[in-house]
Amino acid sequence: MIGNPKVSVIIPVYNTELYLPKCLDSVINQTLNEIEIIAINDGSTDNSLKILNEYKNKDFRITILEQTNGGAGKARNFGIQNAKGDYLYFLDSDDYLEPNFLHDMYNKIVEENSDICICKYNEVRKDNNAINQKDTSLLVNLLPTKHFNYKNITNNLFQFCSISVWTKLYKRDFVLENKVYFQEQKTVNDVYFNYATLILAKSITYLDQAMVNYRIDVKNSLTSQRGKTLNDIISAYTQIRTLLEKNNLLNDLQESMYRKMISSIKYEMSYKKANKRTLYKQMAGFIPKKYVKKYYKEKTLLQQIFSIKNEDKHKVLTILGIRIKFTPKNHIKNYRTYSDLSNIIKDYVQKNPFNEIDLIVGIPRSGMIPAYMMAAFLNKKVCSLQEFKNGLYSSNGVRSIPTKGQIKNILIVDDSILSGHAINEVKNVLSSEEYSRFNFKYLTVFATEKSKNKVDYYMQICQAPRLFQWNxxxxxxxxxxxxxxxxxxxxxxxxxxxxxxxxxxxxxxxxxxxxxxxxxxxxxxxxxxxxxxxxxxxxxxxxxxxxxxxxxxxxxxxxxxxxxxxxxxxxxxxxxxxxxxxxxxxxxxxxxxxxxxxxxxxxxxxxxxxxxxxxxxx
Incomplete structure (x- = not known):
C-alpha cells in the first residue's frame, strides 16, 4: 500500500472463533481497498488467534496486536495508538459488514468534510441468521440537515442514534486532537467515547442505510453482567458530565443526558440480578431530583403484585412473583422484510444453483419479487406467468432473446405457500397439452410444515400467522x-x-x-x-x-x-x-x-x- 490507508479498521478479538471468519471476510472484501486492519487479540483462550494468523497470511493489510485480557475499551485504545489511517472504524469481532460499507461511509464523510459519519444497523439472530433492520438505531426524522452538530440537536443528542461505535466512522485527527479515548472498564466502555465525540464534533453526517450486521444474541460476556453494571454507567456519565462542564455545555445538554442515563438504569433494573433498591439510590444520588421525577416512574403496589408484559415470543403474567408464560392466539408469529427475502434467497441459491433451469417464471404479484431476485443472483432468464403464456421471455445481459425451442426446464416461483390454492391454479393451467413439452418445477421461499410437500422446493419454514413487508x-x-x-x-x-x-x-x-x-x-x-x-x-x-x-x-x-x-x-x-x-x-x-x-x-x-x-x- 502506497501512503497512509484511508481507513483503519480496529477489531478487538476475544474468544469469537465461531464468528471471526465471517467478520474478517466482510472486511477484507470491502469495495474500499485502501484500508488497514488492526486486530487486537485480547487474551483469547480459543482458536481466535490461530484464525487471525491464517487471515494475516492471506492479506498483507492485517496487523495483529496482542494484550493480556483487558476488555474491548483497552483493545480499541491500543488500536488507535497504532492506527495510520485518515479515518478510524471500530468493529466487534462477532459482527460483519455489508460490502460497500467503508466505501460509502468514507465517501460521505469526505464529501461533507465531517468528523463523524453514522449509519443504521441490522440485527442478526444466531439461530437462523434472520436479519431485521434496526431503524431506531438512527432516528433520521430528528436530524435537521445532512450535516449538523450538537447545537442543532440539543434536546435529543443522547437519543438520536445508538451508543454503538461500530455504526460510526471517525476522522482520526479529530479523535487525536481532542484526546478522546475509550474507558478501560469491564462494561459500557464505549459510552463515553460515543457521546464525547458527538459533543465535540464540529460536523456530523449520516447515511440512512443499514450496513452493519450486529449479532444480538451472542454477547454472552456482557449479557451476564446485566443488572450489575451501574457503577460503570455512572463512571461513564460522570466523565461525560465533566466534559460538558469543561465546555460550558451542561445547561444545554444535561436533560438529554440524564434522560438517556435514566433509560439505561431502568434497563438494568429489568434484569433479575439487579438490586433495584441499590440501583435507585445510586441513580437518585447522581441525577438531579427534577429529572428523576420527570423520567423515572416507580411501580405502584398493584404493578408489583400483578403485571403482564411481552417477553421473547410470549406474554408473561406475574402474580405475587409467580410467572406464567402464554402465547396469545392469532397474533402474527412471523414478519419478513425485503432484506430477509434477499438474504434467504442468496444463501439458498448459493447451495442450489439450479444449473438445469432455463427460465424462471414468477406468479403475480408477490411471486414476481423472489423470481426476479433469483434470476439476478443466478443470471437466469425470467418473466411473469402471463409473459410465459404469451411467449415473451426477457433476455439477460447481451444474450439474445431465446426461442420457445431453447426453453425446456422451467422453475415456477411464488413468495409463499399456505393452502396451496394459488400454486394449484397455476398447475392446472400449465397441465394442458399446450405446455406438455416443458418440464415444470415449483418453488416457494416460505412454506409451513403442512404445505411444504405441495411444492418441489421451499427455502424456509415460516409458520402462520405471518406477514411480509411487500404485502x-x-x-x-x-x-x-x-x-x-x-x-x-x-x-x-x-x-x-x-x-x-x-x-x-x-x-x-x-x-x-x-x-x-x-x-x-x-x-x-x-x-x-x-x-x-x-x-x-x-x-x-x-x-x-x-x-x-x-x-x-x-x-x-x-x-x-x-x-x-x-x-x-x-x-x-x-x-x-x-x-x-x-x-x-x-x-x-x-x-x-x-x-x-x-x-x-x-x-x-x-x-x-x-x-x-x-x-x-x-
Whole structure:
C-alpha cells in the first residue's frame, strides 16, 4: 500500500472463533481497498488467534496486536495508538459488514468534510441468521440537515442514534486532537467515547442505510453482567458530565443526558440480578431530583403484585412473583422484510444453483419479487406467468432473446405457500397439452410444515400467522387491523395545510390517496380531530375505502392535542379496547413504537416498514 490507508479498521478479538471468519471476510472484501486492519487479540483462550494468523497470511493489510485480557475499551485504545489511517472504524469481532460499507461511509464523510459519519444497523439472530433492520438505531426524522452538530440537536443528542461505535466512522485527527479515548472498564466502555465525540464534533453526517450486521444474541460476556453494571454507567456519565462542564455545555445538554442515563438504569433494573433498591439510590444520588421525577416512574403496589408484559415470543403474567408464560392466539408469529427475502434467497441459491433451469417464471404479484431476485443472483432468464403464456421471455445481459425451442426446464416461483390454492391454479393451467413439452418445477421461499410437500422446493419454514413487508398494506389482515389515516391511507398534510382550520379542512377533502387496501379495514383510528369527521368520511367514500368504524379524537384544537400528547396514547387506547384487532398500521415511527409499548400488541410503521412485536418466531 502506497501512503497512509484511508481507513483503519480496529477489531478487538476475544474468544469469537465461531464468528471471526465471517467478520474478517466482510472486511477484507470491502469495495474500499485502501484500508488497514488492526486486530487486537485480547487474551483469547480459543482458536481466535490461530484464525487471525491464517487471515494475516492471506492479506498483507492485517496487523495483529496482542494484550493480556483487558476488555474491548483497552483493545480499541491500543488500536488507535497504532492506527495510520485518515479515518478510524471500530468493529466487534462477532459482527460483519455489508460490502460497500467503508466505501460509502468514507465517501460521505469526505464529501461533507465531517468528523463523524453514522449509519443504521441490522440485527442478526444466531439461530437462523434472520436479519431485521434496526431503524431506531438512527432516528433520521430528528436530524435537521445532512450535516449538523450538537447545537442543532440539543434536546435529543443522547437519543438520536445508538451508543454503538461500530455504526460510526471517525476522522482520526479529530479523535487525536481532542484526546478522546475509550474507558478501560469491564462494561459500557464505549459510552463515553460515543457521546464525547458527538459533543465535540464540529460536523456530523449520516447515511440512512443499514450496513452493519450486529449479532444480538451472542454477547454472552456482557449479557451476564446485566443488572450489575451501574457503577460503570455512572463512571461513564460522570466523565461525560465533566466534559460538558469543561465546555460550558451542561445547561444545554444535561436533560438529554440524564434522560438517556435514566433509560439505561431502568434497563438494568429489568434484569433479575439487579438490586433495584441499590440501583435507585445510586441513580437518585447522581441525577438531579427534577429529572428523576420527570423520567423515572416507580411501580405502584398493584404493578408489583400483578403485571403482564411481552417477553421473547410470549406474554408473561406475574402474580405475587409467580410467572406464567402464554402465547396469545392469532397474533402474527412471523414478519419478513425485503432484506430477509434477499438474504434467504442468496444463501439458498448459493447451495442450489439450479444449473438445469432455463427460465424462471414468477406468479403475480408477490411471486414476481423472489423470481426476479433469483434470476439476478443466478443470471437466469425470467418473466411473469402471463409473459410465459404469451411467449415473451426477457433476455439477460447481451444474450439474445431465446426461442420457445431453447426453453425446456422451467422453475415456477411464488413468495409463499399456505393452502396451496394459488400454486394449484397455476398447475392446472400449465397441465394442458399446450405446455406438455416443458418440464415444470415449483418453488416457494416460505412454506409451513403442512404445505411444504405441495411444492418441489421451499427455502424456509415460516409458520402462520405471518406477514411480509411487500404485502402487508394490501393483505386480508386489514379485516382485523387498525389503520392510521394521514401518512397511511393518504399523504401527510404540509405544514401550511396543517393549520387546524380551513386549509386543513380542504386537505381532508382533497388529500392524495396513498395506500388503499382492497379489503375492509376493521377500524380507522386517527388523531384527526372530531370536528373534521364530515370531510374525512367524504374523502373515504370518494376514494372507495371500505371500513367498519372510524375513530377520531374528540378535543377542540390541535394545540390542545399537542399539549396533552394524545397522538399515540389515543390510538393505543382504542387499539387496546378492540380485542379482535391484531395489528395497528401507523405512519410515524415514534408513535408506532409507543403504540406497541402501551398495548403490547403488534404495530407496523409504514414510514420505515419496521414491525414491533415480541412474539416473532424468527
Amino acid at each position: 402487508y398494506l394490501n393483505h386480508k389482515i386489514a379485516t382485523a387491523s387498525c389503520y392510521d389515516m394521514d401518512g397511511v391511507l393518504c399523504v401527510d398534510p404540509t405544514s401550511e395545510e396543517n393549520d387546524d382550520g380551513e386549509k386543513y379542512r380542504k386537505f381532508c377533502l382533497t388529500a392524495k390517496p396513498l395506500f388503499i387496501p382492497s379489503y375492509c379495514i376493521k377500524a380507522i383510528v386517527t388523531s384527526r380531530l372530531e370536528k373534521f369527521r364530515k370531510e374525512t368520511e367524504q374523502w373515504l367514500k370518494d376514494n372507495n375505502v371500505k371500513y367498519e368504524k372510524l375513530y377520531m379524537l374528540d378535543v377542540k384544537t390541535a394545540e390542545e392535542r399537542r399539549k396533552l400528547g394524545l397522538h399515540a396514547k389515543y390510538k393505543a387506547e382504542i387499539y387496546k379496547k378492540l380485542k379482535q384487532c391484531k395489528l395497528f398500521v401507523e405512519s410515524e415511527p415514534r408513535q408506532a413504537k409507543e403504540i406497541f409499548k402501551l398495548t403490547g400488541k403488534p404495530c407496523v410503521c409504514v414510514a420505515t416498514d419496521e414491525y414491533y412485536s415480541n412474539e416473532l418466531e424468527k
